[in-house]
Each structure stands twice: as C-alpha cells, then as structure tokens.
Amino acid sequence: MRWRWIVLAAGLAALAGCSASTSSPSPNGPDREIAVKVEGDLVTGPGRVEVAQGTEVTVVVEADVSDEVHVHGYDLHGDVTPGDPARITFEATAPGVFEVELEGAGLLLFRLEVTP
C-alpha cells in the first residue's frame, strides 16, 4: 500500500528536481520583419518563424487580391490590396504558436512561434 505513495513521490521528485528556474522576462529582442507574398493560391514566404518573447514583429503581406490579414491570438487585422501591402506591427508578448492567415481566402500565410 505504501509503495504507491513512494512511487508517486519519486515521480514528483523527479519532476521537481529538474525544474529549471522560472523563465526570466527576456529583454526586447531586435525587431523582426516577416515578408509574405500571395499570388492566387500560392503563398511564398517562411512557413514557420521563430521569435523571442518581447520582439517587435512586423508582418508585411503582398497579395494580388483585396483581403484582410489576421494574426490569430494577438487578434490583429490589416487590409491588403493589390499594390498596397498590409503592414502589421506588434510586440510578441505572449508565448505560443500563432497562425497568420488571409481571412477571406482562408489561406494560412505562416506560423509565428513565440518562444520564452
């Protein structure tokens, strides 16, 4: 009967023992610009971009249609028209993997990975 608790304690101790220090807030990283081009159904750009938490990110999207760029999670929108790219600038304060898509067309532009 006692073995169950010993086993449980061992498991938790193992987990606790390897706990790193809590992540300290990272200083604002250098600014990062991500450029994406949309031609019809084809998306040209990085599939996945990794930035550090706190980085100032600028998303620039060129498209051959009029549409809206949506940064999920941060819930930011920017309009794009042919010849007038969308520019969305924000500070990546929240960690996670966020999808950036062309709303009307339902096209995934890229995934933004914000790491601590």
Place this chain on the structure above:
Amino acid sequence: MLVAAVAALSLASGAGPALAHGLGGRTDLPVPRWLFVYGAATALVVSFVALAALWKEPHLERLRSRAGRPGLLQRLLTDPTLEKVVRGLSLFAFLVVVTAAFGGDPRTSENIAPVFVYVWFWVGLPFAHAILGNLWATLSPWDTLARLAYVGEQPRFQYPRALGRWPATLALLGFVWMELVDPSGAAPLGLGVAIVVYTLFTLAGMAMFGRDTWNRNGEAFAVYFELLARISPLARDGEGRVIVRPVLGGLPSLRPQPGLVAFIVVLLGSTTFDGFSRSTAWTSRVGTLPRAGQILAGTAGILAIIGLVAVAYSLATGIAAAVADTDWHPMTVRFVHSLVPIAFAYVVAHYFSLLVLEGQTGLKLLSDPFGRGWDVFGTAGWAVNLALLSATAIWYVQVAAIVAGHIGAVVLAHDRSVATFGSAIALRTQYAMLAVMVLFTVVGLSILSGG
C-alpha cells in the same frame, strides 16, 4: 447518419477559414527535448518500481467509501430546488448557444457558440467532472428537455444488450470528426445544425428506450462525463448522498459493456490525432491540399490513429491473455478502465492552455453572445490575456499530466491483475500492459514535443 449530415454540410459550405483548428489559431509551443526525456524517464522508472513493488492484495478493487456526513454541505448538494435552478440555468445556456449559432454573428470570433461548445463544454466540463463528479446528470440540457416534455418516462422498446455503448461511440466519433477534421467545424452555423440534429437524435433515443437507459448507452457526452466522473473522489451512493472515495476510486467498478472499449479507444485516439495534426509533419503535407483533400486526409488520419490505439491495446491484452492462458476479449474488457486516466491526461495536456487562454474569449462574449455590440456584463471590451500562462508553466502541466495519467493507469492495471490472477501470474501479465502504457505515454509526450 449524424456524421453524414455534418459531413454533407461541411462539404457544401465554402465559408470559413481552411484551417484544421478554426478556433483561436493558437497552439502550445513544443515541449523542449530535455523535459520530454525527463517525463518519459519518470514514467519508465515509475513503471519498473511499480512492477517490482507489485502488491499482493488488490486495494482499489475492494474499496469502502466514506459516507458523507449529513450536514449543511450535504443538504445543499442534494437539495431538489437547487437542482431545478441548475437545470434551468443549463438549459438557458443551451438555448442561448443555439440561438447564437443560428442568429448570431457568423464569424467564429464574435459568436459565443464555438467557444462555449469547444472550450467551456468540451474541455472545461471534463476537468470539472474529474474533480467534482458526475455533474452532467444535472447539467444535461437534453435530460432536462426530455423531463420537461415527458419524453422517455417509460421505455417503448427494450434496449438491445448487444448495442451497449455503440450509439454513444458513433456519436462521439461524429463530434470529434467535426471538431478535428472539418475545416469549418468551428463555424457557428454548422455547429448549430449539428446541435439540433444531435438533440433530435438524443430525444428519439430517449423516447424509444427510456431516458436513463439512453443516458447510459446512447448519449455520448453522458457516457464520456460519467467515465471521467469515476476519477473524482466525490460520488453519490445508492441513496443519493454525496460520498468520498480515493481518486480513481470509481474506475474499478466500471462494468463491461459492448462498445465501451471502442468508446475509450475513440477518446484516446481522437486526442492523439489532434496533437499529431498540429505537427509540422502533418501540416506541411495536408495544409497545402484543397479543402476536399484536407477533409479526406483528416478522416483517414483520425480513423488510422484510432485504429492504431485499438491495435496497441489489443496487442497488449492479447499478450497478457496468452501469458495468463485466458481468452483475449475478456482481458480487453477487464483492463479498459485503466485507459481512462490516460485519456484524461491527454485531454489535460492538449487542452488545458486552450481552456485558460482561449476560454477567456468566452467571458468576453458573455456580454455580447450574438455579436450585436451589446455589453450585458461589462466584459465586452476585455482583452484576452494570452500571456497569462508562461510557456514553462504550460510545459510542466502537460508533462506532469501525462506522467500522472500513466501512474494512474499502472496502479489500476496492477490492482485489477492481482484481483484477477493472483500475484505470480499477475506480474507476468503486467509486462505487456506496462509496455503499452509506456508506449502511450511516450507517444503522448513526443506529440507534445513535436513542432
């Protein structure tokens, strides 16, 4: 029938983003390699220690629950007026969700229906049930609707024993398909249609076979929440009093039923598929397909993963049965209760951050459920705080959940094997069971750490 209706609707409607996970668009960062290794190692160490320390007498199998002492809390929890109030509130919420789905803003982000169903209901309620017990018995709007309409008071037909939990399993499959494969599964209108279809299906089942029988066998969410409620230390005894028992204490009394193994396998498989479908390996190949191709690939994928889970579990019980010189099928049935902690652990690991982060959207939409610009509770202007949970905190919860689920499964399987076989044979049967549990744990962890 239900699946076909939803499938037809999703193929027909072109609206909505062609993303597999239309809700939120945010996923957790992959668990770092070192944490994955520690988690897997812990699970392995625990398993070997547990094997070595295999207790000789079953403990969980012969539980004596502590009866709750009568008192204010007991009177409160069993008060019939409170029950009616809770039922009324739950039914009201259900009606608001259905109204929002059909009449509210068609955008997923401005409508309360998707976040209510896929976050508060599908993720929040499992958490609540594993902690507090079977709340769905009171919360189910379908049960309340049936009671109000006097549906299912007396069964019209005898429920065929061979059918068991199969109706619930098929309904569950339909729901997870809509949640995970259908690119517009999160769109309010489709959700509304699915809810109405399911309501009719449920009420029909209740009318034919009796309300309680259908709740036990055919209502997918009642079956699901009842399973999870067995993890909770709180339960009701035969007289309806609240009693206390050890965590996982409700699982050994899970009785075999046709379709029960399938139900749990679908649960485990669907959550595994959800994690897998977020990996780069999947999205890089399937994300570029046209919509119909995505639906086809997703359907094949979820069925394949469910199949793999079924095969892995069957293999383990098959080997264990061979070792113990008994039949395979009873073995599969006798040990399926040990998969429930793993299934819940997967739910915690994959969806806990969704509940805490995207769940905040629900609080915001509470003030403006139909997207009309209202502000009923003053929360309409709330900005969702996605930095509420640090990445590290999320990782620890995910790995701890998977390892804890593993430990729970091992304990249950050990106890059952000793109760069934006597310690010498029990030990030998446990090698195969442990192997499959370590497999589920390692696969679960690796999916979390796959980018």
